[in-house]
Amino acid sequence: MKLLVRADASVEIGMGHRVRCQALIHAFQELGWQCQFVVDRRYQAFASQQDCLIGGESEEECKSEFLALARQADLVVLDHYGYSADDIVQLYQHQPNLLVLDDMNDRGEFPAKWLLNPLQQDYSKQIEFPLTGSRYALLRPVFQKFQLSQIPPQKLLITLGGTDPLALTLPILNALLASGFPAKDIQVLLGANAKNAAQVINSCRHNSIAFEQGLSDVTPLMKQAKMAVSAAGGTLFELACMGVPTVFAQVADNQTRSLEQHVPLDWCRSVRFDNVPEEVWQHRIEQLVEEVNLRWLDLEWQENARKMARSLVDGDGANRVAETINSYF
Structure with missing residues (x-):
């Protein structure tokens, strides 16, 4: 059986x-x-190197080329806001054997055999088999096997996603240090393609802050995390699985629905x-750091x-x- 996944990745x-x-x-x-x-x-x-590359000049060219490929597959997975x-x-x-991955439920009605959204959302009758809710959150295999550490977690994990698209890691670090937060309690995790990675690493070395970049298995760092500061994409579900109270920095519109559902459950803040324009970011960073400092001492809330x-x-x-899906076939 052949499965094709249409998805892209980039800094943006x-x-x-x-x-x-x-x-x-x-x-x-x-x-x-x-696959x-x-x-x-x-x-x-x-x-x-194993990926199939399509198109060249425009998204429309890609879509046209992909239609021909889709016919030859047994199942197509579409994870693409374009x-x-x-x-x-x-x-x-x-x-027709199409699985659409969705977050925002803002594209109107469309047909699909299966639709996956790790949030509780209602879709039209054109979706034959909706798979919705956090039990369908797609986490890497390492999250199935982890065991909770017997050592009480001590670190504040800072992880702004694979690319840190708004380059927030460094200004958040600076604001934390300026607030008096202990450098020894901070653990920075950078994605392999994170913006301003060299400057962040220099700052970590200068301030004796622990850092890692491009880890394939992030669970050891999450085990050590008493709290986290994180972007609110797929990492939200990873941190939830590991039980890490988090202050999320929302860096993309498609993170809105997940935060609307998770913040009221009181395991995270955002x-x-x-x-907002870039000139407002520093004020928001100060808000975020204030929230971190407040929650860091609130052991009852953390538990x-x-x-x-x-x-x-x-x-x-x-x-x-x-x-x-396999049982259908």
Whole structure:
């Protein structure tokens, strides 16, 4: 059985689409499927050698080329905000065995055999089998196997995603240090393609702050985290699975719905950056740091937050999705 995944990654797009689709691919491969990413040639710097590259000049060229490929597959996974409802209708006509990954539920009605959203959302009757809620969150295999540390966590983990698109890590670090937060309690995690990585690393070395970059397994650092400052993409579900109370920096519009659902559960807080001009960011950073300092000393809130977070995500979502779809075939 052949599965094609249409997803891209770049500094602007981020790595989240690719990371969660890799988790899904791993689950399907365990069931014997042949899987391949189909990637816009303009983003090949973030692709692997095994990917199928399409297009060249425009997104429309990519979409047209992908339709022909989709017909030849047994299953297509679409994780791409560049596809409108009309585009999805056209894709579905070429390949009805279509799984659409969605976050915002803001494209209007479209047909699909399966739709996956790790949030509780209602979709139209055109979706034959909706897979919604945090039990379907797509986490990498390492999150299924982790065991909680017996040593009480001590670190504040700072992780702003695979690319840190707004380059917030360094100003957040500076604001934390200026507030008197102990450098010894900070752990920085940079994505392999993070913006301003060299400057962040220099600052960490200068201030004796622990840092790592491009880790394939982030669970050891999350185990050590008493709290986190994080972007609110797919990492939100990873941190929930690991039970890490978090102050999220919202860096993209598609993170809105997940924060609307998770912040009221009181395991996390959020400060938004994507909808304000850059000159306002410093004020928002100061708000974020104030929230971190307040929550860092609130041990009762942390304990309740850990329990709530772990109750939401069990790390088995990718297997759950793959087994559900595989049983159809």
